[in-house]
Amino acid sequence: MYDLTIQLQTNGEKCLYEQIYEHIKREIKEGRLLAGERLPSTRSLAEYLQVARSTVDSAYGQLLDEGYIEARPYRGYFVCPLEELFLLEENVRKARNPSPILPVIETRSKKETEYYDFSPNAIDMSGFPFGVWKKITKNTLNDGNQELFSQGEPQGDYDLRLTVCRYLHSSRGVNCSPEQIIVGAGNDYLLMLLEKILGRHVPIAMENPTYKRAYRIFQSFAYRIVTVDMDESGMKTSKLWEEEVRVAYVMPSHQFPTGTIMPIGRRMELLRWAGGGEDRYLIEDDYDSEFRYHGKPIPALQASDEREKVIYIGTFSKAIAPAIRVSYMVLPKKLLLRYREECGFYSCTVSRIDQRILNEFIREGYFERHLNKMRKIYRAKHKLLLDCLKPFAGEFQISGENAGLHLVLTAKGEQSERELVRTAKEKRVKVYGLSDSLVASSLGRAAVVLGFGGLNSEEIRKGTELLQKAWL
Amino acid sequence: MYDLTIQLQTNGEKCLYEQIYEHIKREIKEGRLLAGERLPSTRSLAEYLQVARSTVDSAYGQLLDEGYIEARPYRGYFVCPLEELFLLEENVRKARNPSPILPVIETRSKKETEYYDFSPNAIDMSGFPFGVWKKITKNTLNDGNQELFSQGEPQGDYDLRLTVCRYLHSSRGVNCSPEQIIVGAGNDYLLMLLEKILGRHVPIAMENPTYKRAYRIFQSFAYRIVTVDMDESGMKTSKLWEEEVRVAYVMPSHQFPTGTIMPIGRRMELLRWAGGGEDRYLIEDDYDSEFRYHGKPIPALQASDEREKVIYIGTFSKAIAPAIRVSYMVLPKKLLLRYREECGFYSCTVSRIDQRILNEFIREGYFERHLNKMRKIYRAKHKLLLDCLKPFAGEFQISGENAGLHLVLTAKGEQSERELVRTAKEKRVKVYGLSDSLVASSLGRAAVVLGFGGLNSEEIRKGTELLQKAWL
Numbered sequence: 001m002y003d004l005t006i007q008l009q010t011n012g013e014k015c016l017y018e019q020i021y022e023h024i025k026r027e028i029k030e031g032r033l034l035a036g037e038r039l040p041s042t043r044s045l046a047e048y049l050q051v052a053r054s055t056v057d058s059a060y061g062q063l064l065d066e067g068y069i070e071a072r073p074y075r076g077y078f079v080c081p082l083e084e085l086f087l088l089e090e091n092v093r094k095a096r097n098p099s100p101i102l103p104v105i106e107t108r109s110k111k112e113t114e115y116y117d118f119s120p121n122a123i124d125m126s127g128f129p130f131g132v133w134k135k136i137t138k139n140t141l142n143d144g145n146q147e148l149f150s151q152g153e154p155q156g157d158y159d160l161r162l163t164v165c166r167y168l169h170s171s172r173g174v175n176c177s178p179e180q181i182i183v184g185a186g187n188d189y190l191l192m193l194l195e196k197i198l199g200r201h202v203p204i205a206m207e208n209p210t211y212k213r214a215y216r217i218f219q220s221f222a223y224r225i226v227t228v229d230m231d232e233s234g235m236k237t238s239k240l241w242e243e244e245v246r247v248a249y250v251m252p253s254h255q256f257p258t259g260t261i262m263p264i265g266r267r268m269e270l271l272r273w274a275g276g277g278e279d280r281y282l283i284e285d286d287y288d289s290e291f292r293y294h295g296k297p298i299p300a301l302q303a304s305d306e307r308e309k310v311i312y313i314g315t316f317s318k319a320i321a322p323a324i325r326v327s328y329m330v331l332p333k334k335l336l337l338r339y340r341e342e343c344g345f346y347s348c349t350v351s352r353i354d355q356r357i358l359n360e361f362i363r364e365g366y367f368e369r370h371l372n373k374m375r376k377i378y379r380a381k382h383k384l385l386l387d388c389l390k391p392f393a394g395e396f397q398i399s400g401e402n403a404g405l406h407l408v409l410t411a412k413g414e415q416s417e418r419e420l421v422r423t424a425k426e427k428r429v430k431v432y433g434l435s436d437s438l439v440a441s442s443l444g445r446a447a448v449v450l451g452f453g454g455l456n457s458e459e460i461r462k463g464t465e466l467l468q469k470a471w472l
Numbered sequence: 473m474y475d476l477t478i479q480l481q482t483n484g485e486k487c488l489y490e491q492i493y494e495h496i497k498r499e500i501k502e503g504r505l506l507a508g509e510r511l512p513s514t515r516s517l518a519e520y521l522q523v524a525r526s527t528v529d530s531a532y533g534q535l536l537d538e539g540y541i542e543a544r545p546y547r548g549y550f551v552c553p554l555e556e557l558f559l560l561e562e563n564v565r566k567a568r569n570p571s572p573i574l575p576v577i578e579t580r581s582k583k584e585t586e587y588y589d590f591s592p593n594a595i596d597m598s599g600f601p602f603g604v605w606k607k608i609t610k611n612t613l614n615d616g617n618q619e620l621f622s623q624g625e626p627q628g629d630y631d632l633r634l635t636v637c638r639y640l641h642s643s644r645g646v647n648c649s650p651e652q653i654i655v656g657a658g659n660d661y662l663l664m665l666l667e668k669i670l671g672r673h674v675p676i677a678m679e680n681p682t683y684k685r686a687y688r689i690f691q692s693f694a695y696r697i698v699t700v701d702m703d704e705s706g707m708k709t710s711k712l713w714e715e716e717v718r719v720a721y722v723m724p725s726h727q728f729p730t731g732t733i734m735p736i737g738r739r740m741e742l743l744r745w746a747g748g749g750e751d752r753y754l755i756e757d758d759y760d761s762e763f764r765y766h767g768k769p770i771p772a773l774q775a776s777d778e779r780e781k782v783i784y785i786g787t788f789s790k791a792i793a794p795a796i797r798v799s800y801m802v803l804p805k806k807l808l809l810r811y812r813e814e815c816g817f818y819s820c821t822v823s824r825i826d827q828r829i830l831n832e833f834i835r836e837g838y839f840e841r842h843l844n845k846m847r848k849i850y851r852a853k854h855k856l857l858l859d860c861l862k863p864f865a866g867e868f869q870i871s872g873e874n875a876g877l878h879l880v881l882t883a884k885g886e887q888s889e890r891e892l893v894r895t896a897k898e899k900r901v902k903v904y905g906l907s908d909s910l911v912a913s914s915l916g917r918a919a920v921v922l923g924f925g926g927l928n929s930e931e932i933r934k935g936t937e938l939l940q941k942a943w944l
Contacts, residue, residue, distance in 0.1 A: 005645045005769045032641050038837075050768055125621055134613040141606040149597055151794035169504050173477045185657045185797075185821035192664050196692055200672075216817055220668055296522055297477045322623035325657075325823045345688055349657035349821050351797045365510075 004040060006049060016051050020059035028068050028079055035081040039069060116463030117430040120257065120406040122454025124381075127373050128321055129366060136360045140353060152352040154344060156183025156328075160359040164328050167362060172289060173299030174312055176330045182339065185325040185349035187285070187315050188217060194311065195221045196342045197335050198247060198281070205248040207235045209437035211256045214249060214285065227440035230255070234262040237269040247281050248273070252301040253289040257437045257449045259401040259408055267301050274309035281332070286314045290371050293379040294402040308332035316358065319371060326350055326358055378405060381452045381460060388464035389450075391472060405453035408434065410445050417446040420471065424448075427466040476512060478521060488523050492531035500540050500551055507553040511541060514549075588935030589902040592729065592878040594926025596853075599845050600793055601838060608832045612825060624824040626816060628655025628800075632831040636800050639834060644761060645771030646784055648802045654811065657797040657821035659757070659787050660689060666783065667693045668814045669807050670719060670753070677720040679707045681909035683728045686721060686757065699912035702730065705738040712745045719753050720746070724773045725761040729909045729921045731873040731880055739773050746781035753804070758786045762843050765851040766874040780804035788830065791843060798822055798830055850877060853924045853932060860936035861922075863944060877925035880906065882917050889918035892943065896920075899938040 006023045008016055027033040039045070042060055046053040060077055063069045069077045140148070155161065161178035168174035184190040191214065195202075204218055208227040218225055228239045228248075235250055248270065252262035262270075274280045284301045292298065302310040312330035317323075331339055361367050382400065385407060389398055392409065400407040411420065417433040424431045434447035452460055478495045480488055499505040511517070514532055518525040532549055535541045541549045612620070627633065633650035640646035656662040663686065676690055680699040690697055700711045700720075707722055720742065724734035734742075746752045756773045764770065774782040784802040789795075803811055820827075833839050854872065857879060861870055864881065872879040883892065889905040896903045906919035924932055 004642055005771050005775075007645070007771065027642075032638055034638075048769065121623075125618065128618075128621060130613070130618060130621075134610070137609060137613060138606070141602070141609060146597065146600075146602060149600060149602075149793035149795040151789075166504055166506075170476055170499075173479070185661075186819050188818045189657075189661065189821055200694070213817060220814055222672070296480075297520065299477050299479060303477075303479075317623075321621035323621040323824045325819075325821055342692055345685060346660045347658050347797075349661055349797055351826060352795045354823060354826065 004045060004048075008049060008051070017055045017058040017062070020045075020049070020051075020056060021062045024059065024063060025068055033079050035079050037079045038075070039077040039079065041076055115428055115430050116459055116466065117454065118406075118432065118450040118452065118463065119430070119454055120432060120449050120451030122451060123318060123322065123405065124374065124377055124453050125321060126456075127370070127377055129370060132366050133357070133361065136357050136364070136366075140356045140360065145356070148352045148356055150352070152348055152355070154346060154348050155179075155181065156348050156350065157352055157355045157359070160355045161328075163359050163362050167367075168300075168312075168314070168328075168330070171297075172286065172314075173303030174330060175303065175305075176312075180331050180333065180336055182329045182331060183348060183350055183355065184327055184329065186317065187287075187313055187327045188213070189349055190313055190327050190329045191217050193339070193343055193346070194283070194329070195223075197331070197339050202247055203243070203245050205235070205240055205243070205245045206439060207250065207255065208440040209257055209434055210249070210439055211251065211285065211287070212437050212439070215439050218249070225439065229440075230258065230260065232260065233266040234260050235266070235270070237266070237273055240270075240273045241276075246277070246279055247283060249283040249285065250301070251285045251287060253286055253292075253298055254401065254404045256287065256404075257406070257408060257434055259399055259404055259406070261298060261401050261403065262301070264304070267304055270301070271305060271307070271309060275307045280309065281311055281335070282309055283311045283313065286312065288318050288404050289314070290319045291375060291378050291405060292403040293375070293382055302330065308334060311335065319374070320358075320361075320367070324354075324358065326354065378453065381455070381457065382407075384457050385450065385452045385460050385464070388461060391468055395472065406449050406451040408447055408449055410434075410447040412445075415446050415471075417448065420446055420448050423470040424467055427470045429463050429466045429470065431467070476517060476520075480521065480523070489527045489530035489534070492517075492521070492523075492528060493534045496531065496535060497540055505551050507551050509551045510547070511549040511551070587900055587902050588931055588938065589926065590878075590904065590922040590924065590935065591902070591926055592904060592921050592923030594923060595790060595794065595877065596846065596849055596925050597793060598928075599842070599849055601842060604838050605829070605833065608829050608836070608838075612828045612832065617828070620824045620828055622824070624820055624827070626818060626820050627651075627653065628820050628822065629824055629827045629831070632827045633800075635831050635834050639839075640772075640784075640786070640800075640802070643769075644758065644786075645775030646802060647775065647777075648784075652803050652805065652808055654801045654803060655820060655822055655827065656799055656801065658789065659759075659785055659799045660685070661821055662785055662799050662801045663689050665811070665815055665818070666755070666801070667695075669803070669811050674718050675716050677707070677712055677715070677717045678911060679722065679727065680912040681729055681906055682721070682911055683723065683757065683759070684909050684911070687911050690721070697911065701912075702727070702732065704732065706732045706734040707738070707742070709738070709741040709745055712742075713748075718749070718751055719755060721755040721757065722773070723757045723759060725758055725764075725770055726873065726876045728759065728876075729878065729880060729906055731871055731876055731878070733770065733873050733875065734773070736776070739776055742773070743777060743779070743781060747779045752781065753783055753807070754781055755783045755785065758784065760790055760876050761786070762791045763847060763850050763877060764875040765847070765854055774802065780806060783807065791846070792830075792833075792839070796826075796830065798826065850925065853927070853929065854879075856929050857922065857924045857932050857936070860933060863940055867944065878921050878923040880919055880921055882906075882919040884917075887918050887943075889920065892918055892920050895942040896939055899942045901935050901938045901942065903939070 006020060008019055042053055042056040046056045064071060067080055070080050071077055158178060160183060161181040164181055165176055165178045182190065184193065201222060203224040203226060205226045205228050206215060207230050226243045226245050228235050230236065234255055240248060252267055254261060270282055274282050286300055300312060302312040309332065315327040386400065395412055396409040397412060398407060398409055417435055421431055421433050432449040434449055435442060455463065478492060480491055514525055514528040518528045536543060539552055542552050543549055630650060632655060633653040636653055637648055637650045654662065654665065656665065673694060675696040675698055677698045677700050678687060679702050698715045698717050700707050706727055712720060724739060726733060742754055746754050758772055772784060774784040781804065787799040858872060867884055869882040869884060870879060889907055893903055893905050904921040906921055907914060927935065
């Protein structure tokens with residue numbers, strides 16, 4: 001039930017009860033008052049509109065007579081069904097076809113689309129400890145924690161920052177204090193903050209291909225984007241010196257989409273470049289560092305950063321669940337000061353309740369257990385997909401780099417990428433052209449990205465079989 | 473327990489077990505591994521670092537001998553207490569004195585500060601239905617809703633937008649479709665989006681005094697801010713025509729801090745101005761419209777907007793709880809298109825779980841009940857404060873406008889604002905100078921803001937008594 005704000009004309013043209021009656025009728029007809037919705041009591045509406053109660057009585061009476069509303073004993077007046085369903089459906093239909101510019105939502109069920117979708121963004125939620133999450137949430141909301149409903153610290157609550165700080169150090173070798181951590185609702189938001197910190201019109205270097213979302217965000221900042229070619233070690237640093245670049249955006253532990261892992265030598269080159277200029281910085285996006293399957297752990301680039309040149313960004317959306325809108329940014333102390341001057345007054349975008357839940361989830365060891373579990377699951381899928389792709393070895397070069405949630409297939413032959421995507425689609429398999437991630441001229445050979453996070457082993461088998469029919 | 477990322481040197485200078493031993497010792501000494509924390513089992517660490525298990529055994533043995541760790545039967549190895557407490561305290565102290573630039577957190581208990589704090593931002597959480605919120609949260613997290621953990625729509629989930637749309641229409645007369653609503657984590661974030669939509673270097677008009685936070689945000693956008701004087705009807709529109717203004721930011725239903733309510737005539741003037749230019753818009757910040765105590769409900773400015781010139785912004789942080797980081801923005805269709813082009817790819821900053829909880833809270837009628845309850849509570853405080861301020865009537869002009877969570881006292885005499893704040897402080901009462909909200913030259917007379925949301929009646933009585941001693 002809602003208040004009804006009615007602008008009553010007192011010029012006497014129409015009597016008040018008629019105006020109220022017509023307003024409510026219109027509300028119902030136009031689907032703003034939905035069927036089953038309770039109307040205000042005549043008394044409260046009369047008080048609210050400051051008219052005589054009898055006026056509202058007459059209006060309601062009229063609506064009753066005409067069947068727009070019904071009276072339920074002891075409960076009050078309710079809106080009748082009418083064509084409400086139709087109206088609602090219409091609304092829903094409108095919303096369910098978002099304009100093509102809007103990203104498609106990842107919650108389609110296989111049945112709907114009949115697709116084997118090798119999306120590199122999909123993750124496996126089957127292993128998520130919903131029960132634990134629910135339990136922690138329940139405990140977090142017990143009456144002892146009412147202060148959680150009050151405003152928190154702009155950078156995020158200290159306890160969570162301490163936990164993240166220690167997690168990053170032990171798992172990624174990141175060196176920082178909780179004071180350097182900014183908690184925010186997603187990487188996109190943190191990058192928006194970063195614009196305020198780094199300033200406008202910054203010339204920024206990105207690998208080609210790269211993470212398209214970050215590219216579009218930097219574009220929306222009107223940053224001048226210098227695209228840098230890659231070799232097998234990642235970004236070629238020579239161009240950084242040639243061009244007037246101030247910031248370089250890299251994914252050293254697992255570049256998207258190529259999967260390249262940046263060796264220590266190249267990392268040192270990058271740090272040397274950054275060290276060569278007062279205002280030069282490196283943005284390290286450590287987006288899926290949690291999922292490495294073979295070989296020794298590779299620390300973050302930030303771990304080798306001795307001159308405070310690395311801005312480290314990571315998220316829990318990939319390792320826990322996309323709905324967990326919590327990302328973190330580690331700022332070099334110099335930028336931290338600028339953050340406090342420029343953005344210190346922005347309130348934190350993550351509710352303290354969610355921060356506490358996440359903090360408990362990590363502190364109690366559930367996060368680590370979950371990561372180990374998912375690492376096993378993804379390692380198995382990774383291996384399975386590699387096996388299933390053996391038949392393709394003749395015509396495709398397969399690169400996976402023992403990490404992450406996707407592989408890259410590069411055609412040795414002359415097929416075009418569009419051709420590969422189309423023929424796969426005909427077999428109801430969705431693969432993603434590497435050119436989706438291109439931010440400059442093509443790479444020559446056709447290549448496609450195969451993500452396996454969202455598919456179960458059966459789907460991986462079936463999907464690759466179909467790809468075989470399509471491509472071999 | 474955490475992974476330990478150790479960069480092992482294999483140049484033979486130091487044997488592996490020594491390197492592991494020294495790394496862990498350093499971690500403990502420097503407080504990164506806290507007392508009571510469990511170390512990885514020798515087997516898993518050996519696997520992880522790809523060294524012989526005996527190597528890790530020797531390292532752990534050494535740490536045991538030196539008392540850095542202890543072995544607990546069947547449980548594993550744990551870090552010993554040491555000076556851990558000291559270390560942690562140090563961290564905490566560091567964090568508890570945030571740099572002065574950081575806004576102070578609103579969670580101080582009265583005891584700590586011995587203050588009667590008439591903060592205009594504080595709200596009364598005593599009436600919040602924690603139990604209901606907890607119940608809804610619990611139901612929301614039941615296993616049927618696992619899809620809530622997946623990525624949602626960038627504008628916010630349709631169900632919530634539909635609910636907000638209908639709430640805004642019925643309670644504020646706002647006319648819009650759910651497609652026009654953007655859900656975001658707080659007003660600050662929505663304004664950041666708005667910059668991307670409206671573009672850079674926009675000349676924007678603000679009243680003087682105004683809501684300082686918005687002012688600072690527009691400043692950080694490098695917007696040219698044109699400050700406009702107010703009369704008793706609010707912003708004087710003449711200046712909008714004179715200056716090269718494109719956007720005007722107003723709070724028509726209850727201006728902060730003056731409490732002015734903009735009459736329909738002035739609203740029409742504003743809309744006429746906005747209608748006079750293709751790219752002119754009005755930002756309506758309806759920040760505390762829920763709390764009106766007397767007279768008929770006043771619809772939002774957007775309700776009278778026939779040419780799609782009003783950008784309507786509101787939040788649930790004030791009406792429900794500061795921790796509920798959910799705000800909404802209603803965009804004119806023309807700007808909606810620009811939003812989809814410029815920002816359509818930004819992921820929503822509010823988790824779907826929180827969106828669903830809020831949606832249930834509103835749909836089930838709890839929000840309305842909560843609002844009515846709070847309206848009663850605040851109305852009583854508002855009346856009480858007015859009564860307690862009667863003795864001040866001789867020396868101060870009191871303006872309250874029957875709405876909102878604060879009153880304004882304007883000195884008739886020659887006292888300076890600083891004087892008023894200081895003398896109040898000496899009596900342990902915190903009042904807020906109106907000049908905190910000034911964005912241009914002063915208003916002549918000294919004035920202070922008295923917020924009553926966060927104080928109970930006893931505190932209001934005591935606080936005003938002390939003010940009497942201080943000022944009269």
